[in-house]
Amino acid sequence: xxxxxxxxxxxxxxxxxxxxxxxxxxxxxxxxxxxxxxxxxxxxxxxxxxxxxxxxxxxxxxxxxxxxxxxxxxxxxxxxxxxxxxxxxxxxxxxxxxxxxxxxxxxxxxxxxxxxxxxxxxxxxxxxxxxxxxxxxxxxxxxxxxxxxxxxxxxxxxxxxxxxxxxxxxxxxxxxxxxxxxxxxxxxxxxxxxxxxxxxxxxxxxxxxxxxxxxxxxxxxxxxxxxxxx
Numbered sequence: 001x002x003x004x005x006x007x008x009x010x011x012x013x014x015x016x017x018x019x020x021x022x023x024x025x026x027x028x029x030x031x032x033x034x035x036x037x038x039x040x041x042x043x044x045x046x047x048x049x050x051x052x053x054x055x056x057x058x059x060x061x062x063x064x065x066x067x068x069x070x071x072x073x074x075x076x077x078x079x080x081x082x083x084x085x086x087x088x089x090x091x092x093x094x095x096x097x098x099x100x101x102x103x104x105x106x107x108x109x110x111x112x113x114x115x116x117x118x119x120x121x122x123x124x125x126x127x128x129x130x131x132x133x134x135x136x137x138x139x140x141x142x143x144x145x146x147x148x149x150x151x152x153x154x155x156x157x158x159x160x161x162x163x164x165x166x167x168x169x170x171x172x173x174x175x176x177x178x179x180x181x182x183x184x185x186x187x188x189x190x191x192x193x194x195x196x197x198x199x200x201x202x203x204x205x206x207x208x209x210x211x212x213x214x215x216x217x218x219x220x221x222x223x224x225x226x227x228x229x230x
Contacts, residue, residue: 023061026051030068034123039069040135066140069127076113076120077147083109084154091161099168099220100213103180106158107212110184118197125185152177168219176219183211 001009029051033042044065048055062068087105090096096105114121127133133141159173191204 022051022053022057026053026058026061026068027072030072031119031123034069034072035119039065039123039127044068064137066137069136070140070143072120073124073144074147076117076124077144077151079116080109080113080151081147081154083112084151084158088154088158088161091158091165096167099162100216102158102162102167103216103219104212106155106180107184107208110155110181111208114184114188121188122192125189152181155180171219180215183215184208187211 026047030042030047033047033050037046042065044055044058047065047068048058051058058068062071084106087096087109090105091102096102133144136144155177156173159168159171159176162168163170163173187204187207191201191207194203196203
């Protein structure tokens, strides 16, 4: 590579780094503003001020507040999907050998999203509870629904395969996936009210482990009894 081309490449790499840093700064600012004021009351002006950039700079990377919100939520939803896919792969390869391990894998996959980004997790849950999905642009709303649908389909597939493999009793997999998700969301919200984050999340993790064991025992009781009879 000649010196001129090398210089151009170095300059391009610098511009790319600066662009990525600005985008990350805007996303972090949006997270703080959404957390403090809620999605509906937050403005692009406030996000720009929090990020210490001009509003045109924000619009350079995000056409609307909806686009910014979706970009902020995307890593969380993709992280949960990746964990569920990993759990499904382990189940198909025989690495998950009993119902208790299957339930733990599902709990861990959903909870991993919270561990990765607690603030983003709280924002999206509050957003859904306030039924604000209808306020998003149709294309953004559909994209978020598609992401959520994929994750729940993976969770149901895990239960379905677990039933087929004889690891857990036969249940309605749609209802069971909702039960697991509701338990995780509910426990996180309850313990956050108690400021559990200041205690290293000890309360929520202990409570979730208890919920996990109870669910596992309920789903494997018939399976264990049938094996004993044989």
